[in-house]
Amino acid sequence: MTDFPQIFGGHWPGVLAATVAIMGFITVNALMLIWLERKVSARIQRRYGPTEVGPFGLLQTLMDVVKLIGKELVTPDHVHRPLYLIAPVLVFAPLLALLSLIPIDEGWIFHDYDIALVLLLAFSSLNIIGIFAAGWGSNNKYALLGAVRAVAQNISYEIPLLLAVIPIVIMTRSLSLHEIASAQAAYPFILVQPLAAIIYFIAGTAETNRAPFDIPEAESELVAGFHTEYSGMRFGVFFLAEFTHMVIICSVATILFLGGWHGPLLPGWLWFFLKVYGLILVMMWFRWTFPRLRFDQLMSFAWMILVPLALVNLLVTTVVLKL
Amino acid sequence: MAETMELVPDATDPKTYYLNMGPQHPSTHGVLRIRLHLEGERILGADPIIGYGHRAHEKMAENRDYLQFLPNSSRVDYLSGMIYNLAYCQAIEHAIELDVPERAEVIRIICGELNRISSHLLWLGTFVLDLGGFTPFLYGFDDREKILDILDSITGSRLTYCYGRFGGVTMDVDDEFLRRTSDFCDYFKRRLGEFDELVTDNVIYQQRTKDVGVISSDLIQDYALSGPVLRAAGVAHDVRKTEPYGGYDRFDFDVPVGQRGGDCFDRHTVRMEEMRQSLRIIDQALACLPDGPIMAAKVPKRIRPPAGDHYFAVESARGHFGMFITSDGTDIPVRHKLRTPSFVNVSTMPVVLPGTMLADTVAILGSIDIVVPEIDR
Numbered sequence: 001m002t003d004f005p006q007i008f009g010g011h012w013p014g015v016l017a018a019t020v021a022i023m024g025f026i027t028v029n030a031l032m033l034i035w036l037e038r039k040v041s042a043r044i045q046r047r048y049g050p051t052e053v054g055p056f057g058l059l060q061t062l063m064d065v066v067k068l069i070g071k072e073l074v075t076p077d078h079v080h081r082p083l084y085l086i087a088p089v090l091v092f093a094p095l096l097a098l099l100s101l102i103p104i105d106e107g108w109i110f111h112d113y114d115i116a117l118v119l120l121l122a123f124s125s126l127n128i129i130g131i132f133a134a135g136w137g138s139n140n141k142y143a144l145l146g147a148v149r150a151v152a153q154n155i156s157y158e159i160p161l162l163l164a165v166i167p168i169v170i171m172t173r174s175l176s177l178h179e180i181a182s183a184q185a186a187y188p189f190i191l192v193q194p195l196a197a198i199i200y201f202i203a204g205t206a207e208t209n210r211a212p213f214d215i216p217e218a219e220s221e222l223v224a225g226f227h228t229e230y231s232g233m234r235f236g237v238f239f240l241a242e243f244t245h246m247v248i249i250c251s252v253a254t255i256l257f258l259g260g261w262h263g264p265l266l267p268g269w270l271w272f273f274l275k276v277y278g279l280i281l282v283m284m285w286f287r288w289t290f291p292r293l294r295f296d297q298l299m300s301f302a303w304m305i306l307v308p309l310a311l312v313n314l315l316v317t318t319v320v321l322k323l
Numbered sequence: 324m325a326e327t328m329e330l331v332p333d334a335t336d337p338k339t340y341y342l343n344m345g346p347q348h349p350s351t352h353g354v355l356r357i358r359l360h361l362e363g364e365r366i367l368g369a370d371p372i373i374g375y376g377h378r379a380h381e382k383m384a385e386n387r388d389y390l391q392f393l394p395n396s397s398r399v400d401y402l403s404g405m406i407y408n409l410a411y412c413q414a415i416e417h418a419i420e421l422d423v424p425e426r427a428e429v430i431r432i433i434c435g436e437l438n439r440i441s442s443h444l445l446w447l448g449t450f451v452l453d454l455g456g457f458t459p460f461l462y463g464f465d466d467r468e469k470i471l472d473i474l475d476s477i478t479g480s481r482l483t484y485c486y487g488r489f490g491g492v493t494m495d496v497d498d499e500f501l502r503r504t505s506d507f508c509d510y511f512k513r514r515l516g517e518f519d520e521l522v523t524d525n526v527i528y529q530q531r532t533k534d535v536g537v538i539s540s541d542l543i544q545d546y547a548l549s550g551p552v553l554r555a556a557g558v559a560h561d562v563r564k565t566e567p568y569g570g571y572d573r574f575d576f577d578v579p580v581g582q583r584g585g586d587c588f589d590r591h592t593v594r595m596e597e598m599r600q601s602l603r604i605i606d607q608a609l610a611c612l613p614d615g616p617i618m619a620a621k622v623p624k625r626i627r628p629p630a631g632d633h634y635f636a637v638e639s640a641r642g643h644f645g646m647f648i649t650s651d652g653t654d655i656p657v658r659h660k661l662r663t664p665s666f667v668n669v670s671t672m673p674v675v676l677p678g679t680m681l682a683d684t685v686a687i688l689g690s691i692d693i694v695v696p697e698i699d700r
Contacts, residue, residue, distance in 0.1 A: 041457070041458075044458055045457070045458050045461040045462070046461065046462070046465060047461065141340065141342050142342075145342075145364070145681070211455060212455065212527055214455065215682070221350065221681055221682050221684070221685050223348065223349060287457075288457055288458050289456075289458060289521075290455075290456060290525065290527050291451060291454040291455045291456035291525065291527050291528050291531060292454060292455025292456070292527070292531075292682075293527055293530070293531070294530070294531055294680060294682045294683070295364055295680060295681075295682060296364075296680060297530055297531075
């Protein structure tokens with residue numbers, strides 16, 4: 001197994017290629033997901049969604065991105081410039097690193113770290129710093145309220161998320177995502193850990209700040225929450241980050257609970273993406289069906305329901321494994 | 324200037340701050356501004372600041388004759404324009420003691436109730452939108468579109484109708500209209516069940532609305548609230564029942580009341596039930612639509628109500644809508660006061676909002692169903 005410095009020093013063309021590949025994947029994936037989101041919401045709401053640009057409106061988001069890039073980057077006078085400017089980067093950069101940890105198929109991984117799961121959870125909580133920087137740096141009351149909510153929500157939901165992951169680690173005795181996925185050749189862990197899977201998915205949805213947990217950007221209360229003052233491609237980066245975060249949460253769910261690339265007939269990578277996008281569709285379904293929770297209800301849901309349930313689940317898992 | 328002084332933020336307390344909600348805000352349903360005094364997310368004080376949509380309707384009424392004001396009437400509340408338009412006609416007919424043919428009365432009731440359903444549908448959609456649910460909004464607009472199409476076919480307009488005339492209505496309804504209306508009634512009865520499944524039974528929706536923004540019957544008496552807000556508090560008051568006008572006494576319908584003491588969920592259930600009752604009224608009206616003229620035989624060329632005060636009230640989609648007309652016997656009113664329910668309902672906000680969360684503000688504001696131009700007139 002190669003170690004960290006070796007990768008960056010020794011095989012830098014490979015690193016560069018992988019980074020470019022990941023960036024390309026993120027961009028294309030976000031474009032397609034935004035298109036999919038618009039189509040799914042349209043179907044749920046008995047509309048057509050985008051139809052004009054390209055077949056089935058597939059190129060609509062591409063055109064939107066062109067528009068966003070073409071827009072002037074407005075920096076309001078009253079913002080704290082360094083924080084305001086660095087916030088979109090802080091939100092987006094950790095997610096970029098995360099994608100390199102995801103095994104797509106048997107052996108299809110940028111680098112198989114022993115502690116991939118820890119890295120992943122650590123990095124995925126980093127982007128909250130960017131969100132808070134955006135809210136604080138914007139010097140806008142709505143943005144600040146959104147940022148405060150986002151911090152409280154992300155910290156609260158990190159705990160059930162972690163507690164839901166631990167039983168899997170105990171079962172497989174590994175923190176490597178590749179090994180965890182390999183261990184599910186016979187059956188996916190959702191069959192033995194259904195509660196953990198549900199808790200993980202709920203907490204994961206909350207981590208991505210998507211409806212019904214979208215209170216940090218609650219449009220009807222906080223206008224646009226932490227990204228109220230952002231426009232043009234800076235706003236686009238926040239958007240890109242949200243959709244990338246969705247992919248990561250769903251990828252991890254697929255690896256931990258749905259058996260990763262394991263599946264009959266079809267090739268492994270196809271199974272992996274089918275599962276990931278299936279979960280993403282469920283997240284979209286949530287968003288277009290449920291109203292938004294209130295801030296205090298959201299917090300009490302995490303602390304009063306999810307955390308105790310996850311703890312009980314952890315306890316039962318350890319006891320059963322010990323027996 | 325004393326009032327302006329009160330509006331200066333209290334800068335001495337570092338823990339609290341002021342938040343301007345509106346006049347440009349997604350959830351104030353127009354150009355309403357609410358100045359919120361907040362501690363974290365908790366509301367300490369709320370002042371609705373109105374007047375951004377003021378169009379001087381009352382003043383306009385004072386410098387033109389009665390007929391010339393007719394098109395203004397539906398612009399007062401653009402969401403239930405038909406009810407307001409017909410109410411103005413009925414107020415003048417009441418003042419000059421003009422009888423309306425029975426067919427015109429029944430047509431007015433059908434159109435008024437259709438308009439009430441469309442107004443409630445828009446309320447339902449925007450209310451759930453305020454709570455973060457996007458889909459019911461489009462479902463509501465979809466069904467509302469059907470009503471607009473039906474009304475469009477006889478009035479020629481879709482939002483600000485000018486269908487009533489002193490003594491009747493402008494156009495007679497045809498079989499096509501009756502068929503489409505009864506089709507819509509059958510369809511919408513099923514649809515209401517779907518709305519119940521999608522919205523009323525949703526756990527998150529119930530959490531967001533139950534025991535939130537209780538407007539009790541005591542408060543209602545102090546502020547003279549009306550409409551669904553009043554009925555949600557458990558008072559079975561409906562102008563259509565208590566002071567029947569325009570032939571409503573011929574129809575059989577119930578006045579729904581809230582069971583939970585007047586919270587947001589009560590206001591929701593009351594409006595949902597009102598839509599069902601409106602369907603009942605339309606069904607009966609379609610069955611008993613008499614033949615005959617749609618305009619009174621003798622309508623005076625110049626409308627000159629006898630000198631003195633005239634008051635006429637109807638139940639609009641938002642509550643008790645009253646018109647107080649002071650006439651000096653000429654064809655131009657001396658004073659035309661519009662008593663609009665949204666104005667009264669929004670005036671309780673300084674009492675109801677404190678103590679709730681920021682997210683409840685949009686829920687409560689949405690649940691009382693305000694139309695901002697109707698507040699400002």
